[in-house]
Amino acid sequence: MNIRLTILVLVLIPVLVAGGFVVFHQPMNAAVVAALGGVMIWLAYTRYARRIDRQVIQADAGKATPARMYMDGVDFMPTNRDVLYGYHFKSIAAAGPIVGVIAATSLWGWFPALLWLVLGVTFIGWASDYSAIMVAVRNEGNSLSAIAHRLIAPRARIILFVFIFFYLLLLAGAFVGILAGILDARADVPFGIFMLAIMGLLMGQLLYRWKANLMAVTVLVVAVTLGAMAIGAKGLTPFKGTAPNGKPAVAILFDGAINHVVNSISSGINALSGHKALYTVTDPTHSDPRLAVTTVNSQGQVVPKYTTPGGNIEMLPSFLFWCLFLFVFSYLGTILPIWRFAQPVNYIGFWVTFLTIGLSGLGAIVGAVRGLFGNAAMLNAVTFQNKVFTTWMPVSQVKDAAGHILQKAPAIQPLWPMLFVTIACGAISGWHALFGSIGTARQLEYETDALPVGGGAMFSENALGLLSLVAVSIAGGVGAGAFAAGVGKLLGIISFGAIPPAYGTALGFGVFVVIVLTVVQLVFRVMRVTLGEWLGNTWAGFKNGHIAAFVSMALTLLLVMSGTWIYLWQLFGASNQLMAALSLLIVTLWLRSAGRNPAYALYPMLFMYVTTMAATVVTAYNLYASILSNPGIASEPINSIGAVAMIIVSALLFVASALIAFDAWHAWRKMPQAPVAAAPQAAAD
Amino acid sequence: MERQGPLTVELLAYAPVAFFHCQHCELVWQPSGVGKSLRQEQLASSLPEDLRAEYQQISDWVREMIARYGDRIEFRIIDAASIEGWFKAVRYGIHKFPAVIVDHKEKIRGLDLDRAAASIRERLAERSLT
Numbered sequence: 082m083n084i085r086l087t088i089l090v091l092v093l094i095p096v097l098v099a100g101g102f103v104v105f106h107q108p109m110n111a112a113v114v115a116a117l118g119g120v121m122i123w124l125a126y127t128r129y130a131r132r133i134d135r136q137v138i139q140a141d142a143g144k145a146t147p148a149r150m151y152m153d154g155v156d157f158m159p160t161n162r163d164v165l166y167g168y169h170f171k172s173i174a175a176a177g178p179i180v181g182v183i184a185a186t187s188l189w190g191w192f193p194a195l196l197w198l199v200l201g202v203t204f205i206g207w208a209s210d211y212s213a214i215m216v217a218v219r220n221e222g223n224s225l226s227a228i229a230h231r232l233i234a235p236r237a238r239i240i241l242f243v244f245i246f247f248y249l250l251l252l253a254g255a256f257v258g259i260l261a262g263i264l265d266a267r268a269d270v271p272f273g274i275f276m277l278a279i280m281g282l283l284m285g286q287l288l289y290r291w292k293a294n295l296m297a298v299t300v301l302v303v304a305v306t307l308g309a310m311a312i313g314a315k316g317l318t319p320f321k322g323t324a325p326n327g328k329p330a331v332a333i334l335f336d337g338a339i340n341h342v343v344n345s346i347s348s349g350i351n352a353l354s355g356h357k358a359l360y361t362v363t364d365p366t367h368s369d370p371r372l373a374v375t376t377v378n379s380q381g382q383v384v385p386k387y388t389t390p391g392g393n394i395e396m397l398p399s400f401l402f403w404c405l406f407l408f409v410f411s412y413l414g415t416i417l418p419i420w421r422f423a424q425p426v427n428y429i430g431f432w433v434t435f436l437t438i439g440l441s442g443l444g445a446i447v448g449a450v451r452g453l454f455g456n457a458a459m460l461n462a463v464t465f466q467n468k469v470f471t472t473w474m475p476v477s478q479v480k481d482a483a484g485h486i487l488q489k490a491p492a493i494q495p496l497w498p499m500l501f502v503t504i505a506c507g508a509i510s511g512w513h514a515l516f517g518s519i520g521t522a523r524q525l526e527y528e529t530d531a532l533p534v535g536g537g538a539m540f541s542e543n544a545l546g547l548l549s550l551v552a553v554s555i556a557g558g559v560g561a562g563a564f565a566a567g568v569g570k571l572l573g574i575i576s577f578g579a580i581p582p583a584y585g586t587a588l589g590f591g592v593f594v595v596i597v598l599t600v601v602q603l604v605f606r607v608m609r610v611t612l613g614e615w616l617g618n619t620w621a622g623f624k625n626g627h628i629a630a631f632v633s634m635a636l637t638l639l640l641v642m643s644g645t646w647i648y649l650w651q652l653f654g655a656s657n658q659l660m661a662a663l664s665l666l667i668v669t670l671w672l673r674s675a676g677r678n679p680a681y682a683l684y685p686m687l688f689m690y691v692t693t694m695a696a697t698v699v700t701a702y703n704l705y706a707s708i709l710s711n712p713g714i715a716s717e718p719i720n721s722i723g724a725v726a727m728i729i730v731s732a733l734l735f736v737a738s739a740l741i742a743f744d745a746w747h748a749w750r751k752m753p754q755a756p757v758a759a760a761p762q763a764a765a766d
Numbered sequence: 767m768e769r770q771g772p773l774t775v776e777l778l779a780y781a782p783v784a785f786f787h788c789q790h791c792e793l794v795w796q797p798s799g800v801g802k803s804l805r806q807e808q809l810a811s812s813l814p815e816d817l818r819a820e821y822q823q824i825s826d827w828v829r830e831m832i833a834r835y836g837d838r839i840e841f842r843i844i845d846a847a848s849i850e851g852w853f854k855a856v857r858y859g860i861h862k863f864p865a866v867i868v869d870h871k872e873k874i875r876g877l878d879l880d881r882a883a884a885s886i887r888e889r890l891a892e893r894s895l896t
Contacts, residue, residue, distance in 0.1 A: 288847060289780065289814050294861050299852055418811035424783050428847050435849060610807050 087128050088204075095121060095199045103192055103469050111463035111551045112449030118199065118547045122540045125203040130211065130536050133681050137672070138215050140528040146218055148524050162530035166537055177506025178546035179564060179593065180259065181654065184647060185503045186550060187368040187559040188494050190470040194550055197500055201508025202543040205685040207536040209509055209661050212668040212682055214535040218525055219671075246611060247730045251653040253604045253637045256597045257407050258646030259370075263561055263594060264403035266370040266387065268335035268343040269313020271406070273591040274598065276309035278410055281426035289420045302425075303432045310433070310591030314583040316340040322383045330383035332375040347399040358395030360717055363707060364645045365477035365494055368560030369394055391480035396642070404641055407601065408634045414602025415609050415630045423602060430599040437568065437592045438548070444571030445551050451574075462570060466557025479711055487713050490706035498695040502654035507546025509661050509689070552589075565589030608633035643723020648704055652727060655696045656734055662689035666745050673752050694738050701731035772840040773889055775831070775882075778854055779824055779864035781845040782812040820877060824864055827879045831886065838890060 082090075098117050102109050134140050148159040185194040264271050280302040287293040316337020324330040335344055364372065371387035371394050378384050387395050414423045445463065452460030475494040479487045501508075525531055552567025553559075569585030580588075609629040617624040623632070640649060665686035672679035708714050708724035715721045813821060828841055844851045846863045858865070858873055866874040866882040869889050874882045 289817060292862075295846055295852065295855055295863070296861070418814075419783055419808050420811070420813055420817075424812065424847065431849060606808075 082128065084132065087132070091121070091125060091129060091203050092200065094124070095196055099192060099195055109191065109465040109469070109554070110449065110452065110460065111445045111555060112453050112460075114195065114547055114551055115446055115449055118544060121199050121203060122543065125207065126532075126536065126540060129203065130207050130532060133208070134211070134529075134532045134536075137677055137681060138212075140215070140531060142527045142529040144528050146525045146528060148526060159524065159526040162526065162534055166534045177657075178542055179549045179596065180255075180650065181504040182507060182546055182549040183553055183560055183564050184366045184368055184650065185500055186467060186553050186563075187366040188471065188475050188503065189496050189500055190468040191465055191550060191554045192469045193496060193500055194504060195547075197504055198508050198543060198546050198550065201501075201504070202540060205661075205665075205689065206509040206543065207539045208668075208681055208685060209665055210539040211532055211535040213664045214525065214531045215528070216668055216671050217523075218528060218531065246608070246615075247733065248653065248656045249604050249608050249611075250633075250636060250640065251649050251656060251727075251730065253601055253608070253633075254640035255646050255649035255653050256601045256604075257404055257637055258641045258649060259561065260407055260594055260597055260601070261400055261403040261641070262646070263370045263590060264406065265347065265397070265400045266374045267313075267590055268340040268347070269317065269587050270310075270590045270594060271343050271403070272313060272339045273306065273310030273587075274410065274594055277306050277426060277429060277595060277598075278413065278422075280306050280429055281422050282413075284425035284429065285421045288425070299428075299432065302429050303436075306429050306433055307436070307588065307591075311584045311587050313337070313340055314581075314587040317583050320377055320383070322377065322381060325382050325384065330375060332377050332383045334377070347402070350399045350402045351397050354398050356397075358389075358397055359401075360396050360714055360720065361389055361391075361393035361479065362396060362645050362714070363393050363477050363479045363488075363492070364647065365475055365492055365703075365707075366559070366647050368563075368647075369645070370561050372560070373558065373562055390482040391484060393479050394645075401642070404638060407598070408638070410598060411602040411605045411634070412630060415605040415633075416626055423606065426602070427599050430595045433595055434592055437572070437588050438545070440575050441552065441568045441571040441589075442544075442548050444573075444575035445548060448571065448574040459574070462574060463551070463555055465554040467554045467559075467563075477707070479707070479714070487711050488707060489710040490702075492703040492707040493699065494703075495699065498692040499651060499699060501689075501692045502651055502658050502696040504546070505654045505657045505661075507543055507549070509658070509685075561590065561593050564593060568592065605630060605633055605637075639719060639723050640727065643708065643720045643727070645707070648700055648707075648727060651696065651700050652730060652734070655693050655700065655731075658689055658693045658696075659734060659738055662686055662693055662738075663741060665689065666741070670745065670748055670752070673749065690738065690742060694735055697731040697735045697738075701728045704728050704731070770893055772838055773835075773869055773886065773893065774840050774842065775886060776842045776844060776854065776867040776870075777824065777828070777864065778844050778846050778851055778858075778860060778867070779821060780813060780817050780847060781843060782809045782818070782821060783845065820864065823877065823879070827883070831883065835886070835890065839886060 095117060098113070099109070101107075102113065146159070182194060182198070185197075264274070284298055284302045287298045288295065313335070316335060316339065318334045318336050320332045320334050322330060322332065335341075374386040375383050376386040387397070389395060413421075414426065417423070448459050448463040452463055473496050476491045477494075478491045481487055525534065549564060552571060553563045554567070555570055556563040556566035558566060565586045566582075566589065568589030569580075569582045569587075572580045572585035572588065573582055609626055612629040612632060613624045613626070615623075622628045665682045668682040669679040669686055672682060704724045704727050708720050715724075828843070831839060832841065844854055846852075846855060854867075855861070855865075858867055860867075860873065860875060862875050864877055866879070866885075868874070868882065868885045872885050872889075874885060
C-alpha cells in the first residue's frame with residue numbers, strides 16, 4: 082500500500098470508529114477501546130513503523146552495533162531483545178500515562194484523550210523512541226546531546242544543561258502536589274505508604290545484610306504492603322444524609338482504628354489554624370482529590386470537607402503536613418544507600434503495581450468479552466460514564482462564597498496546545514527517547530532489534546495509557562479518585578466479585594501513590610547530587626547531602642504551595658515534550674545529512690515544537706491569571722513568589738526552544754552544501 | 767549440519783543498581799561529567815561492601831569466560847532482586863545467591879565459579895562432539 086494511503090487509513094480508523102460512537106450517540110465501552118487500541122497498534126507497527134525501519138533507516142542485522150563492537154560488560158553489552166524490551170518498558174512506564182490521562186479526561190472528555198493517545202503513538206511516539214535509539218546506534222552509542230552538539234551547535238547542549246534542573250523541580254512539584262492532595266483527602270491511603278517505607282527498610286536489611294530467602298522475603302513484604310493498602314477500606318462507612326439545602330447527600334466516613342489515627346493527625350494539625358484554610362485555590366481540571374470529599378458537620382449535615390461555597394479548594398495546614406510526610410519518605414530514598422531504601426521500595430512497588438495493574442488490564446478484557454457475549458451487567462460495568470467532550474476551552478475563575486469573582490483574568494485550557502502537553506507519556510515523551518539513546522542503544526545486539534525494543538515498548542506504554550483512560554471513564558468521575566474507582570471495578574471483574582469494590586479502590590489509590598512516589602524519591606536524589614555538583618564550588622554547604630536534599634525539597638514546597646498542581650504538571654509536560662521535539666529534530670537533521678527522506682520525523686517534530694512553545698505561553702498566562710490577578714492569593718508572598726518563579730521557568734523553556742530551533746534551521750540550511758560527518762553507515766549509503 | 771546457537775549461561779546475583787529513568791539528565795550532563803557522577807553515586811551505594819566485592823569477583827570471572835570462549839557463550843546477568851530474578855529463582859529452585867545456570871540445566875549455587883567454569887567447558891566440549 083502507498084505510504085500516503087497507509088497514513089490516511091491510520092488516521093481514519095480511530096477518527097471514524099471513535100467518532101462514529103459520538104455521532105450516533107452510542108456509549109463507548111472498554112471492549113471497543115481495547116479492540117481499537119489493539120488494531121491500531123498492530124497496523125501502526127506492521128504497516129508504518131516497519132516500513133520506516135526497512136526503507137528509510139534501513140536497519141541491517143549484519144551491521145555491528147556498538148554493543149558488539151565495544152562490549153565491556155558494563156555500559157556496552159549485547160542483550161537479548163526480549164530482555165531488553167522488558168527492561169526498556171520497565172524504565173519508561175511510570176506515572177505519566179496515568180496522571181496525564183486523568184487530567185486530560187477531566188478537562189476535555191474521553192474523546193480527545195483517546196484520539197491523541199492513539200494518533201500520537203502511531204505517528205510520533207514510536208518514531209521518537211525508535212529513532213533516538215537508531216541515531217545513537219549509528220553514531221557509535223553516543224548520547225543525543227553529543228550528537229546535538231555536533232549537528233546543531235554547542236549552545237544547544239548548554240541550554241539543555243540549564244533547564245534540566247527546572248524540569249526536575251517541576252516534576253517533583255507536580256507529583257508531590259497531587260500526592261499530598263490524596264493523602265490529605267483519603268485517610269485510608271497513608272497507612273499503606275507508611276508500611277511501604279517500613280517494608281522497604283526491612284527488606285533491605287533482610288536481603289542484603291542477613292541474606293534471607295528471596296522468595297519468602299518477597300512474599301512477606303509484598304503481602305504486608307498490599308494488605309496495608311487495602312486495610313483502610315475495612316473502616317469505610319457510607320453515611321446517607323442531607324446537604325444544608327435539604328437534598329440527599331452521601332459522605333464516606335473513615336472509621337476503623339487506623340483511619341481514626343490518620344484522621345486525628347490531620348485534625349490535630351488543622352487545629353493549629355483553628356481549622357481555617359491558609360488560602361484557597363482553584364483546580365480547572367476538577368480532578369483534585371479533595372474536591373469530591375464530603376464530611377458530616379456538627380448538625381449532622383453532609384458538607385464539603387475542603388471546598389468553599391464558591392467551589393474553591395481550601396488549603397488546610399494538613400495539606401502542608403502531608404507534603405512534609407512525602408518529603409520524609411523521599412528523604413530516606415535520597416540520603417540512604419540505594420540498597421537500604423530506594424531499591425527495596427522500587428522492588429516492592431513494582432510487584433504491587435505489576436499485580437494490581439496487570440489484573441486490572443485483564444479485568445478490562447474479561448469484562449469487555451463477557452459484555453460482548455451478552456452479559457448486560459458486565460457490559461454496563463465497562464461502559465464509559467464520563468463526558469465524551471466538554472469544551473474546546475475550559476475556563477476557571479476563583480469565586481468567593483457569595484459568588485463574586487476574585488480573579489480578574491480567567492485561567493484557560495484550550496484543547497490545542499494543552500491536551501498535547503497534558504498527555505505526554507502514553508502518546509509521546511522525550512523521556513523515553515532520551516533513555517533509549519543512553520541505555521538501550523548500548524545494549525542492542527542487532528540493529529533490527531531497535532524497532533521491537535524501542536517502538537514495541539512505546540506501543541506497550543500506550544496500552545497502559547489506554548487502560549488508564551478505561552479505568553477513569555468506566556468509574557464516571559474525575560481525577561485520581563476515578564482512576565482508583567475504575568481499578569476497583571476492574572479488580573472486581575477479574576476476581577469474579579471476590580475483591581469488593583471498596584478494597585479494590587483502596588488498592589487503586591495505593592498503587593497510584595506508589596507509582597508516583599517511587600519516581601519522586603529518585604528525582605530528589607538526582608537533584609541532591611546535581612546541586613552538589615553545580616553549586617558545591619560556590620558554597621561548600623551544597624556538597625553536604627542533607628543540605629542539598631533540604632534545599633531541593635524547600636524549592637519544591639515553594640512551587641507546590643503556590644497554587645494548583647496542574648500548572649506544574651503542564652509545565653513539566655511542556656519541558657518533556659520539548660525533549661521529544663528535540664530528539665525528533667536531531668533525527669530529522671541526521672536523516673537529511675545522510676541523504677534520506679526525513680518526513681516521518683520532520684512533521685511530528687514541527688508539530689511538537691510549535692505545540693510546546695504555545696503551551697508554555699498559555700501556562701505562563703494561567704499562572705498570572707489564577708494567582709497574580711487574584712489579590713487574595715497574590716498577597717501571600719509564597720504564592721506570588723512561586724507563581725513568578727514558574728512564569729520565569731515558562732519563559733526559559735520558550736527561549737530555549739526558540740534558540741534550539743534557530744540553530745537547527747542554520748544547520749539544516751548548511752547541510753546540502755556541507756553534510757555533517759554523521760554515522761559511518763550514512764556516508765556509505 | 768545446523769549451526770548451534772551460543773551456550774546460555776545465566777547468572778543470578780544481587781547486582782548493582784542505577785536508576786536509568788533519570789537518563790534524560792545524564793544525557794545532558796554526561797559530556798560535562800555530572801551524569802557520570804550521578805550514576806557512580808548510585809552504583810557506589812547500591813550494594814553493601816561484602817556483596818559488592820562478591821559482584822566484582824563475578825564480573826571478573828564473566829570477562830574471563832568471554833575472553834576465553836567469545837561468542838560461543840552468551841551470558842545473562844540477572845539481578846536477583848527483580849521480578850525477572852524472582853521468577854528465575856522460582857523456576858530453578860534457587861534460594862541462595864549468586865547462582866550460575868548453564869544451558870538452562872546445570873545449577874551451581876553459591877560462589878563456586880571454578881565448578882561453573884568446568885560445567886561450561888564440559889557443555890561446550892559435548893557440543894563440539896555433536
